[in-house]
Structures are given as C-alpha cells and as structure tokens.
Amino acid sequence: MGGDGAEALGGGLGVSSAASILAVGSELLGTTRLDTNSLYLTGELEALGMRLVRKGCVGDGWEDLLAELTAALDRAPVLVVTGGLGPTADDRTKEAVAFLFGRKLVRDEAILARLRERFRRRGREMPAVNEKQADVIEGAVVLPNPRGTAPGYLVESGGKTVVLLPGIPAEMRGMWEEEVRPRLSRHAPPGGIRRRVLKVAGMPESAVEEIATPVYRAWPGHDFTILAASGEIQLHFSARGEPEEAARTLDRIEADFRKALGNEIFGRDDETLESVVGDLLRSRGQTLSLAESCTGGHVAARLTDVPGSSDYFLGGAVTYANSAKIGLVSVDPATLERHGAVSEEVAREMAAGARRTFGATIGVGITGIAGPGGGTPEKPVGTVHLALDAADGTRLHRRFLLPGDRALIRRWSSSAALSLVRFHLLGRPDAVGSPPR
Amino acid sequence: MGGDGAEALGGGLGVSSAASILAVGSELLGTTRLDTNSLYLTGELEALGMRLVRKGCVGDGWEDLLAELTAALDRAPVLVVTGGLGPTADDRTKEAVAFLFGRKLVRDEAILARLRERFRRRGREMPAVNEKQADVIEGAVVLPNPRGTAPGYLVESGGKTVVLLPGIPAEMRGMWEEEVRPRLSRHAPPGGIRRRVLKVAGMPESAVEEIATPVYRAWPGHDFTILAASGEIQLHFSARGEPEEAARTLDRIEADFRKALGNEIFGRDDETLESVVGDLLRSRGQTLSLAESCTGGHVAARLTDVPGSSDYFLGGAVTYANSAKIGLVSVDPATLERHGAVSEEVAREMAAGARRTFGATIGVGITGIAGPGGGTPEKPVGTVHLALDAADGTRLHRRFLLPGDRALIRRWSSSAALSLVRFHLLGRPDAVGSPPR
Numbered sequence: 001m002g003g004d005g006a007e008a009l010g011g012g013l014g015v016s017s018a019a020s021i022l023a024v025g026s027e028l029l030g031t032t033r034l035d036t037n038s039l040y041l042t043g044e045l046e047a048l049g050m051r052l053v054r055k056g057c058v059g060d061g062w063e064d065l066l067a068e069l070t071a072a073l074d075r076a077p078v079l080v081v082t083g084g085l086g087p088t089a090d091d092r093t094k095e096a097v098a099f100l101f102g103r104k105l106v107r108d109e110a111i112l113a114r115l116r117e118r119f120r121r122r123g124r125e126m127p128a129v130n131e132k133q134a135d136v137i138e139g140a141v142v143l144p145n146p147r148g149t150a151p152g153y154l155v156e157s158g159g160k161t162v163v164l165l166p167g168i169p170a171e172m173r174g175m176w177e178e179e180v181r182p183r184l185s186r187h188a189p190p191g192g193i194r195r196r197v198l199k200v201a202g203m204p205e206s207a208v209e210e211i212a213t214p215v216y217r218a219w220p221g222h223d224f225t226i227l228a229a230s231g232e233i234q235l236h237f238s239a240r241g242e243p244e245e246a247a248r249t250l251d252r253i254e255a256d257f258r259k260a261l262g263n264e265i266f267g268r269d270d271e272t273l274e275s276v277v278g279d280l281l282r283s284r285g286q287t288l289s290l291a292e293s294c295t296g297g298h299v300a301a302r303l304t305d306v307p308g309s310s311d312y313f314l315g316g317a318v319t320y321a322n323s324a325k326i327g328l329v330s331v332d333p334a335t336l337e338r339h340g341a342v343s344e345e346v347a348r349e350m351a352a353g354a355r356r357t358f359g360a361t362i363g364v365g366i367t368g369i370a371g372p373g374g375g376t377p378e379k380p381v382g383t384v385h386l387a388l389d390a391a392d393g394t395r396l397h398r399r400f401l402l403p404g405d406r407a408l409i410r411r412w413s414s415s416a417a418l419s420l421v422r423f424h425l426l427g428r429p430d431a432v433g434s435p436p437r
Numbered sequence: 438m439g440g441d442g443a444e445a446l447g448g449g450l451g452v453s454s455a456a457s458i459l460a461v462g463s464e465l466l467g468t469t470r471l472d473t474n475s476l477y478l479t480g481e482l483e484a485l486g487m488r489l490v491r492k493g494c495v496g497d498g499w500e501d502l503l504a505e506l507t508a509a510l511d512r513a514p515v516l517v518v519t520g521g522l523g524p525t526a527d528d529r530t531k532e533a534v535a536f537l538f539g540r541k542l543v544r545d546e547a548i549l550a551r552l553r554e555r556f557r558r559r560g561r562e563m564p565a566v567n568e569k570q571a572d573v574i575e576g577a578v579v580l581p582n583p584r585g586t587a588p589g590y591l592v593e594s595g596g597k598t599v600v601l602l603p604g605i606p607a608e609m610r611g612m613w614e615e616e617v618r619p620r621l622s623r624h625a626p627p628g629g630i631r632r633r634v635l636k637v638a639g640m641p642e643s644a645v646e647e648i649a650t651p652v653y654r655a656w657p658g659h660d661f662t663i664l665a666a667s668g669e670i671q672l673h674f675s676a677r678g679e680p681e682e683a684a685r686t687l688d689r690i691e692a693d694f695r696k697a698l699g700n701e702i703f704g705r706d707d708e709t710l711e712s713v714v715g716d717l718l719r720s721r722g723q724t725l726s727l728a729e730s731c732t733g734g735h736v737a738a739r740l741t742d743v744p745g746s747s748d749y750f751l752g753g754a755v756t757y758a759n760s761a762k763i764g765l766v767s768v769d770p771a772t773l774e775r776h777g778a779v780s781e782e783v784a785r786e787m788a789a790g791a792r793r794t795f796g797a798t799i800g801v802g803i804t805g806i807a808g809p810g811g812g813t814p815e816k817p818v819g820t821v822h823l824a825l826d827a828a829d830g831t832r833l834h835r836r837f838l839l840p841g842d843r844a845l846i847r848r849w850s851s852s853a854a855l856s857l858v859r860f861h862l863l864g865r866p867d868a869v870g871s872p873p874r
Contacts, residue, residue: 029489031480031632032664032673034471043468052466053501056493064490064512071508075501195467206564209525226525227464228605236464290755296741297734300755304733307809307843315761317754318727318737324752324795328765358761372744401559404584405607406744 018076019045021055022068024084024093025167028057037082037165037172044176047192048184049240050078060090069100073160083167085150087129093164094153098137101157105135108142115149143179147171154183193223193238194246198257199267200233202419208233208261215256222253231408231415232273263428266419273418274302274309280425281312281362288421289358290316291329291350293341294368294384298414314358319350329353329365340379342367344397347385354389361391362424364417368400370409384413388420396420455513456487459505461521461530462604463496474519474602474609481613483675485621486629487515497527506537510597520604522587524566530601531590535574538594542572545579552586580616584608591620630675631683632660635694636704637670639856645670645698652693659690668845668852669710700865703856710855711739711746717862718749718799725858726795727753728766728787730778731805731821735851751795756787766790766802777816779804781834784822791826798828799861801854805837807846821850825857833857 021042023035038055045052053076058068065084072079084093098105112134119126133149136142143152148171153164163180165172200208205228212235216224225236235257239249258265267276281288290299300316303309317328322341325331330353331346339345347365355363368384375381382402389395400416402409458479460472475492482489490513495505502521509516521530535542549571556563570586573579580589585608590601600617602609637645642665649672653661662673672694676686695702704713718725727736737753740746754765759778762768767790768783776782784802792800805821812818819839826832837853839846 029479029492030660030662031476031483032662034473034476036471039468039471042466046468053498054493054495054505055466056491058491061490067508067512068491071504075504204561206524206566209566210564223463225463225467225527236467289761292734295738296746297729297737297753297755300734301732301738304755304757305844305847309733310757314758315755315765316734317765318734318741318752320741320747321751321795324726327794327796328752328754357764358758359764403559407742408607410742 017050017078018053019050019078019080020053020072020076021045022072022079022081023055023057023167024060024065024081025057026059026090028083029059035082037167037169040169040173041080041082041176044181045078045080046195046238048181049192051193060084060092062092062096065092065096066100069096069162073100073162077159078161078163080163080165082165082172085133085152085164085166087127087133087149089129091150094135094137097153097155097162097164101137101155101162103138103140103155103157106138108134108136111136111142111151118149141183143175145171145175147174152179154180193240194243194250195223195236195238196250196254197269198235198254198261198265199271199273200235200261200264201231201266201273201415203233203264205233208235208264211260212257215253215260218256219253222249231412263423263426266422272302272306273415273422275306277418277422277425278303278306278309278312280422284425286362286425287312287314287358287360288362288364289314289354289360290417291325291354291363291365292316292318293320293325293350293366294370295366295410295414295417296320296370298410299364299366299417302414302418314360317354317357325350325353329357342369342379342383342385344385344387344399347387348389348395348397351387351389355391362421363389364421365389366413366417368402368409368413370406370413372406382409384409384416386413386417386420388424390424394424396424454487454515455490456482456515456517457490457509457513458482458492459509459516459518460492460494460604461497461502461518462494463527465494465520466496472519474604474606477606477610478517478519478613480632481618482515482517483630483632485618497521497529499529499533502529502533503537506533506599510537510599514596515598515600517600517602519602519609522570522589522601522603524564524570524586526566528587531572531574534590534592534599534601538574538592538599540575540577540592540594543575545571545573548573548579548588555586578620580612582608582612584611589616591617629683630660630677631680631687632673632675633687633691634706635672635691635698635702636708636710637672637698637701638668638703638710638852640670640701642670645672645701648697649694652690652697655693656690659686668849700860700863703859709739709743710852710859712743714855714859714862715740715743715746715749717859719745721862723799723862724749724751724795724797725799725801726751726791726797727854728762728791728800728802729753729755730757730762730787730803731807732803732847732851732854733757733807735847736801736803736854739851739855751797754791754794762787766794779806779816779820779822781822781824781836784824785826785832785834788824788826792828799858800826801858802826803850803854805839805846805850807843807850809843819846821846821853823850823854823857825861827861831861833861 021038028035042052058064084091116126141154145151150166152175155162223238227234239246297318303313319325329350331349335345347367350365351363365387369381371381384400386398458475465472479489495501521528553563574590578591582588587603589612592599660675664671676683734755740750756762768786772782784804787802788800802824806818808818821837823835839849
C-alpha cells in the first residue's frame with residue numbers, strides 16, 4: 001500500500017496549471033478564525049508554476065464536503081485540501097476523496113504499528129479512534145507525518161491531482177516541504193511565477209490606474225492588479241520563468257511603471273512609506289520631529305514601527321488640546337484665536353515649533369477634523385492642514401478635504417505627512433496634493 | 438430602477454437558512470491578503486438565524502466568477518458577495534450576477550448625478566470609468582454607499598437571495614448595517630445565534646483559561662472560544678433563541694464570567710481598552726497625558742482613535758531622543774545619566790513631567806527596549822518600565838520583561854499602559870502586572 005505512485009504524476013500538471021485550495025473544518029466557518037494555511041500554499045503553488053483560481057472553506061458535513069471537492073476539481077486539475085484528517089468522526093476528508101475517485105480505504109498495518117509506537121513512546125495507550133488513521137486511500141501516495149498522527153495523501157486520477165494535508169500549520173508545512181514539494185517539482189514546468197509590488201501614496205486610485213494602464217496593456221499575461229489600501233495604491237504584477245529570467249522581466253516592467261509614474265512610486269515589495277522615509281532621512285543625515293493633532297500619534301507610531309528609527313526620528317508632540325499646541329510647540333495663542341486650531345497658520349506654527357522644540361532639521365505639523373463631530377460649514381469633517389518647516393528654509397503647506405470616516409481620514413493624513421517629507425527630501429515638494437477619491 | 442423590492446424577500450430565507458459568502462478579487466488569491474470581511478458577515482448571518490455552509494475567494498475572471506456564483510447558489514439559498522463593484526474593467530461582479538439571473542444593466546441617472554456631485558465636491562471631474570457604477574441591475578434593490586462610489590445590490594430570484602457589497606471593509610460594514618441588516622431581519626426566522634465577547638488585558642492566556650474553564654463547562658452548547666490577540670484575551674460565547682431570551686442567557690453566562698474574573702474583564706463586544714479608559718476618564722472628570730518612548734505614539738494613537746477623546750486626552754510627548762525626554766517632559770539629565778533611559782526612575786519622571794507639561798490629572802510614562810537591537814544582558818529586548826503619576830498623589834511603577842517581536846512588545850506595552858490607567862481609575866492599582874506567556 002502507499003507505494004510511490006508519484007512517478008505517474010504530471011497528468012494534472014503542466015505549464016500554467018490551474019490549482020485550487022480547500023480548507024476543511026467547521027471552525028473555519030465561524031466568526032474568529034481564518035484559513036492562513038492558504039497563503040503559504042499559494043506561494044508554493046505559484047513557485048511550482050501553478051496559478052490559484054479559487055480557494056474556499058467548508059465544514060465537516062459529508063454532503064458539503066463532496067459538493068466542494070467536486071466543484072473544486074471542476075475548476076482546476078490540481079487541488080490541495082487541508083484539514084479533516086484527524087481521528088474523530090468529524091474528520092472525513094480522506095473518505096470523501098476516496099469516495100469521489102471510487103477508491104477503497106485499506107488498513108495499512110505498518111502505519112498502525114507506527115501510530116501505536118508513537119503513543120507508546122509518550123507513555124499512552126493508543127485510543128481506538130486513532131485506528132482509522134491507518135486506513136489509507138487505495139493507490140494513493142501516503143505522506144508520512146512525523147509531527148502528528150494524521151498521514152497525508154497524494155492522489156492522482158483522471159488527470160486530476162489531489163493533495164491532502166493536515167490542518168495544523170506546522171504539520172501542513174512540514175509535510176509540504178518534505179513530501180509534496182519534491183514530488184510536484186519533479187513534474188512542474190520550468191519557471192514558476194515571481195511577483196513584484198510597486199507602491200504609490202497620495203494619488204487617487206483612478207489617477208494611478210489611468211497612468212498605469214498603458215504599461216500593463218503593453219505587458220499582457222503578467223497578472224496585473226491594482227489595489228487601494230488605507231492611503232496607498234499598490235501595483236501588483238508577475239512574471240513566469242526561470243528565477244533570473246523572471247526577475248529580468250519584472251525589472252523591465254518595473255522600469256516602465258517608473259517611467260510613467262516617476263517619483264510617485266515610493267517603494268516596492270516589503271517597503272513601507274515609513275521605512276522609505278526613514279532610509280531617506282538617514283542617508284541624507286536629516287532628522288525629523290512632529291506636532292500631530294488630528295492624527296493623534298499615528299505618524300509617530302508608523303515612523304517608530306521601523307527598527308532603528310531613533311537614528312533620525314527625534315520625537316513628536318501629540319498636541320490635542322490648544323494648551324498643548326501653545327505649551328509644547330509654541331503656537332501663538334493669537335494665531336489660534338484668529339484662525340482657529342484647524343488652519344494653515346496653526347499648521348505652519350506647529351511645524352516650525354516641532355522642529356525647534358526637538359532640534360530637528362525637519363518639522364511637520366498636522367491639524368484637522370477627523371470627525372465624526374467637530375465639522376462646520378466652513379471647515380467640514382475631513383479638512384486637514386499639513387505643514388513642513390525645514391532648516392534649509394523650506395516652508396510647505398497643503399490643505400486637504402478628505403472623504404471617509406475617522407479612521408480613513410487619520411490614516412490618509414498620516415500617509416500625506418510622510419509623503420510630504422519624502423518629496424521634500426527628493427527635492428520635489430510640489431508633488432504632494434491629490435486626495436483620494 | 439432600484440425600487441424597494443425587499444418586500445418580496447423571504448423566498449431564500451427560512452428557519453436556519455443555509456448561507457454562503459464569496460469574496461471577489463484576484464488580490465485575495467495572492468500570498469498576502471486574507472478575506473477578513475467574512476468574519477464580520479458570518480456573525481451577522483448567524484444573528485439572523487442563518488448558517489454559513491461555505492465561503493470562498495475567486496479572482497476577477499469572467500468564467501471563474503460565473504462558476505463560483507453558480508456553485509455557491511447550488512449549495513445555499515442566500516449568498517453574500519463582497520468586492521468587484523469598483524469602476525475598473527476588472528470589476529465584474531455586478532455584470533456576472535445580472536447575467537446569471539438574466540437581468541439587464543440599466544443606467545440610473547440619479548446615481549450618475551450623485552456620483553458626479555461627489556467628485557465635484559472634491560474639486561474633481563468624474564473619470565469616464567466611474568460612469569459604469571451608475572449602471573444598476575434591473576429589478577434589484579440598489580443599496581446606497583455614502584462612504585464610497587460603488588452602490589451595492591440585493592437581488593432576489595427563484596428562491597435565491599444575493600447581496601452584493603463593496604470589498605472595502607468600512608463601506609461593506611456601513612452598507613450591511615444601514616441597508617442589508619434591516620431588510621433581512623424583517624424576514625429572519627425567530628431564534629438566530631447571538632454572540633458575546635468579553636475582553637481581558639494584562640493576563641496570560643493560560644491564566645484566563647484556567648479561571649474561565651469551570652464557567653464554560655457549566656454552560657455546554659454555547660460555542661465557547663478563547664482567543665488571544667495582540668495583548669488581549671477574548672472570551673467568545675453564544676446563545677440561540679429569540680433575541681430577548683438569548684440576551685438573557687448571555688447575561689447569565691457573562692455574570693458567571695464576571696464573578697470568576699472580576700475587574701480583569703475590561704469590556705465586552707465592540708468596546709476597546711481605549712474606549713473603556715476614555716469613558717472612565719470622562720465620567721470621573723479626569724484628564725490624561727502621556728510621555729511615550731518605546732511605544733512611539735501607539736498609546737496616543739489608540740486613545741485618539743476614539744471619537745470625542747479630546748474631552749479627556751490632552752496630548753502626549755513622543756520622547757524618542759533623550760534630549761526630548763529632557764526638553765519636553767523635564768526628565769533630569771542626571772537621572773538619565775545615572776540610570777539610563779530605560780529605567781524605573783526615568784519612567785517615573787516621564788509620567789510626572791507628562792502630567793505637569795499638559796496640565797492633566799493623570800500622567801503616564803513608558804520607556805523600554807522594543808528591539809530588535811538595543812538589548813543588553815542587564816536590560817534585554819522586551820524590558821519595559823511603565824509609570825503613572827496622578828494629581829491625587831498616586832505614584833505607580835511596573836516593570837515588564839515581554840516576549841515577542843518589536844510589534845508585539847509595543848502593542849503589549851501600550852495595552853499595559855491603558856490597563857494601568859484603568860485600574861487606577863477603578864481604585865485597584867495593584868491589579869496590573871502579569872506579562873503574556
């Protein structure tokens with residue numbers, strides 16, 4: 001039983017094989033748990049040249065399980081299933097796959113002996129329920145699980161390839177690395193998918209898309225996606241092929257995007273706006289300090305999320321009360337009186353005060369109305385004034401009218417502040433301005 | 438167009454209706470993003486007496502989209518779809534649903550006018566791509582989206598109910614609360630599942646579980662779950678039945694948990710540590726100010742996430758550099774010299790200085806080593822000193838040695854600071870102390 005049937009593999013695999021992932025377990029249909037295994041498996045499938053076309057979660061019920069397995073195999077020749085391999089009556093993944101492929105379950109005495117031995121080593125008698133974990137799918141490759149009791153399976157039938165893995169992340173991952181990846185990679189087409197992400201801040205999604213569209217039209221087949229997430233736009237794209245060849249292609253696509261979008265692209269892949277601003281500050285020997293009102297510490301929190309930020313970030317004042325604006329960053333009470341706390345004049349004084357108070361080369365001031373209360377007809381919720389004051393004499397100011405709720409206004413304001421610092425450091429202080437849609 | 442067809446609802450709804458969720462978007466099939474909307478929607482469906490039987494993610498491709506919608510509707514009469522309602526060529530959810538149900542898309546001039554007005558208010562011309570967001574599914578209930586440009590839809594046909602929502606969480610949630618929940622609840626069967634969450638901060642998960650176990654053993658069948666997430670422990674439990682009856686049962690279970698855990702429970706359901714601390718400060722006429730070093734503004738950002746926090750939060754100093762500790766919150770240079778920036782003495786001086794500088798009744802100081810660099814054998818990464826200084830003469834100090842990475846240490850430190858303020862306000866300043874496991 002369980003002989004190495006992997007040699008027969010390849011029916012379901014080919015250039016650009018479509019694949020899908022199914023996570024089995026009623027706990028994944030509740031209000032608290034997400035199937036995180038699929039993120040790991042997606043990367044692994046892509047590296048093998050496969051393309052994920054769907055993923056899903058289903059409970060332990062027999063009918064549901066059969067319907068989901070059938071739907072998944074209808075859509076893609078390769079299916080990776082996690083979960084439902086345990087010893088309890090709820091665990092029926094193996095039975096469902098055997099049923100669908102018309103295979104029997106056969107007791108494997110060697111596996112049974114290993115299971116008994118595993119329990120014995122832990123000083124326990126094996127419970128009778130665990131016996132069923134020694135019943136294997138006829139004709140399948142049985143994948144040992146040194147980290148747990150449930151073996152996995154690799155089943156091939158009628159051009160379909162199904163991999164069954166335990167749901168526990170460490171067991172799933174170990175089994176994939178040791179048993180599945182080596183078998184599938186023997187038959188994988190040369191050259192999996194490599195991905196790259198370019199990031200833009202301070203432009204509306206539609207404007208980025210308008211500029212980016214000619215580029216991705218020029219590179220068909222590279223899975224272009226544009227994503228807007230809390231104050232930034234991400235451009236995702238991919239290339240297929242041998243690692244170096246794919247990297248060269250990604251470099252050429254990136255160069256085209258950079259030609260179109262220029263400095264609007266602030267970073268790539270894992271870079272964040274705060275890490276990029278930090279690197280610029282460090283490389284130019286500059287230091288930064290803040291006076292935040294409506295963002296309430298969010299800009300400081302983002303800057304200090306970056307390890308080593310104490311090299312260039314001296315500190316910030318969260319000046320929520322007017323008295324704090326006056327006391328900590330020397331805003332003139334007369335300015336507050338005349339223009340109100342949310343005004344260009346106060347933002348400029350906050351920036352200058354932040355710079356002087358902390359002795360930084362660049363100071364930034366942010367004041368605005370994040371809502372939901374506090375808006376007026378003249379200064380509605382979403383009104384934000386942003387100012388920068390630098391030791392080289394640069395004085396900048398931007399006014400925004402931002403849409404969205406309190407969280408979005410705060411997030412977008414903090415990104416705009418970081419963008420303004422970035423463009424100042426790049427010598428392009430004119431470049432920040434467009435609010436999101 | 439878009440007349441209130443909701444009166445016809447109920448075909449797909451019934452006692453314990455099966456429901457499914459589909460998230461649309463190629464970005465959800467990558468290696469980085471999970472569909473978190475489904476967790477919220479699952480709870481909402483359960484509250485309406487529905488049972489989630491499957492959920493899934495699919496890309497933007499037309500064939501994939503049609504296949505998934507068909508598979509979902511085969512399995513359950515109610516389907517909630519998120520994403521793919523935007524203005525770009527990739528956004529085809531609306532088209533696919535209309536196609537499946539044999540409906541036309543019809544230009545709605547009122548929606549078009551509102552979209553144009555939305556852009557005009559922001560001083561921009563509406564891009565031509567956005568026009569398609571005014572094409573609505575014939576005969577569907579059109580759900581307005583005051584937070585964005587994409588309207589949602591509620592479509593009924595042949596005993597099936599399909600709800601289309603935007604993928605952006607704030608838009609999705611607002612639309613569900615304001616448009617979908619009221620319509621579906623009119624037709625919901627009596628006796629959905631109600632859930633409650635109680636929250637604990639500053640105790641290790643194992644200690645919470647040990648105390649909570651006798652309670653949940655006493656209430657079998659109430660779906661008890663214990664969850665640890667970034668510095669807090671959540672106790673989830675459920676009751677089934679008529680709303681009032683279920684609420685009474687939840688009250689009784691909650692009372693048992695409160696008897697066991699007392700003041701360790703800081704809040705329930707949507708309450709956050711920062712909102713609870715804010716309510717306590719407001720009701721007691723107290724004000725708070727901060728001096729943050731290792732948390733870098735995270736505590737201020739959390740406090741000011743709460744609308745109306747300017748009532749009690751005066752401000753904070755992010756004193757990353759020693760010069761800022763001296764200049765902004767009057768830490769004695771000799772104390773820094775003698776004890777180092779991460780010390781009980783400096784934390785106490787930061788707290789006192791924060792209180793005086795901002796004129797608050799309570800000041801909090803936090804200094805520590807969040808890593809990954811900066812640790813020493815005497816003061817390893819994870820060492821955090823927390824102090825509180827109140828106008829009533831209270832002086833508190835706690836020292837923690839926290840496990841985990843930079844993000845976890847910062848999150849846990851900020852929760853500990855808020856907990857310390859809470860227990861001080863409750864007259865139980867002895868109660869904060871246990872680090873996580």
